[in-house]
Amino acid sequence: MMDWRNLLVSPNTPILHTLEIIDKNARQIALVADENDRLLGTVTDGDIRRGLLKGKALQDPISMIMNSFPTVASPYETRENILALMKIKKIHQIPIVDEEGRIIHVEVLNELLRPKRKDNWVVLMAGGLGTRLHPLTHDCPKPLLKVGNKPLLETILQSFIDQGFHRFYISVKYKAEMIREYFGDGSKWGISIRYLQEQDSLGTAGALSLLPEIPAEPFFVMNGDLLTKVNFEQLLDFHKAYQAQATMCVREYDHQVPYGVVRLDKHRLTSIEEKPTQRFFVNAGIYVLSPDVLDTIPHNQYFDMPSLFDNLMKTNLETIAFPIREYWLDIGRIADYERANIEFAEVFG
Structure with a gap:
């Protein structure tokens, strides 16, 4: 200064x-x-x-x-x-x-x-095979697929950087060398990047067992195939305000039944609802975890986030949901990837 x-x-x-x-x-x-x-x-x-x-x-x-x-x-x-x-x-x-x-x-x-510098870790999950995006991922890992003018994972990284976060871990497996070569140690962005190398697929929670130490503060975990405008600082404040052990971001999902739904009482017809819309909250693939949660994750074994949250709920630890109202897109299929490229310029400038 x-x-x-x-x-x-x-x-x-x-x-x-x-x-x-x-x-x-x-x-x-x-x-x-x-x-x-x-x-x-x-x-x-x-x-x-x-x-x-x-x-x-x-x-x-x-x-x-x-x-x-x-x-x-x-x-x-x-x-x-x-x-x-x-x-x-x-x-x-x-x-x-x-x-x-x-x-x-x-x-x-x-x-x-300028955003205040925040020391909370960010763990980005980038080890998946991306099979649903074949043939695009035959020669390129999904996190390096270009959306707009840069790799998907770089947009995720930049979103955190813009909000003051600077300590990153990236979990890698499929074509890990390509991801390491592109992002390096993070100095290109003025941040620190370290890698969690999965030998076998460990799932969205299992890779956390590879962290070399326990963080001092709550940390983020995010799937490396998402585009979102979530305010991560607000998410972190929400987690702290409720003194939660684990916070899951959730997104409202509407599903319209394409038929008239009939309700019965035994053989008697009681109502007919034409093409009703059902609303659910779905897992958005973004989490904040308190450091103590790492003690509940088996070492170097496959373990996914739903299983982690199930275990935490069974032991009555505070698990909460953070509803996402901002832009959010899970790029899991070719159609999602095409949509992301159409919307990118408008959403991310």
Whole structure:
């Protein structure tokens, strides 16, 4: 993070030198202060342009064009309040000052909007054979099939990165070397990627037994063949709020019976409902698990997520459902893959 002292100028600093300071720093602002770091004013590129249009010279002191009554905030203001103030005032920078007007820090809109870095692990399941997508997966593992202009798994990865997550494990088996070669150690994205190598198919939960250590916080598990706009931070908060051991994302699924449904009482007909729609919640393939859950997973054996949740429910551990309202698509069949490529640009830009 840039030291705000690099933004300081005195009231007598020439406009030209102040402009050079603004151009050099990413925050696009200079702070005019006295010898005790008390804020006297602020200067942006726009202030300088307006001053020059009014006839000021580049050698004039910056005090002649500075904003002498800048918007400031106290160090006790919340991030949300500062963002709201920026929106109301239509500004991108706010100096933070103490009770005596001394500069403590500078908040910048882009930095405030940047997602907070989160240490929760993300485990992506990418070891499946993708048999239902043959012949597309004969020579390419399903997670590397291109949807839009990049592999499916990269879109999943980027969705987590955009929300501040940076510690990833990818479970691999089928054509694992291709996935390892493409994603490497994650440095291309500024993240960490490690791999869980399945020798035999271990299922959606069994691969978790290969984790080299127990995480300190709840972690995500997600199938590597999904496209979604789920807010993962909200999902994590939901899991924590209910103090759950395991959270399963669920999606509402409608099924219309193509016939008139007849209900009987023995041989008597009691009602006829024409082509009724039945609604269910289905497993969406995205989970948050607390670290203790790993102790219940058999080591290096096939074990799927439904079995894990069944076991947890039988022992009365807190298992909850998080309904997904956002875009979600399971790419399990050729028709799903074709639909994903049609919808990708609109949904993911």
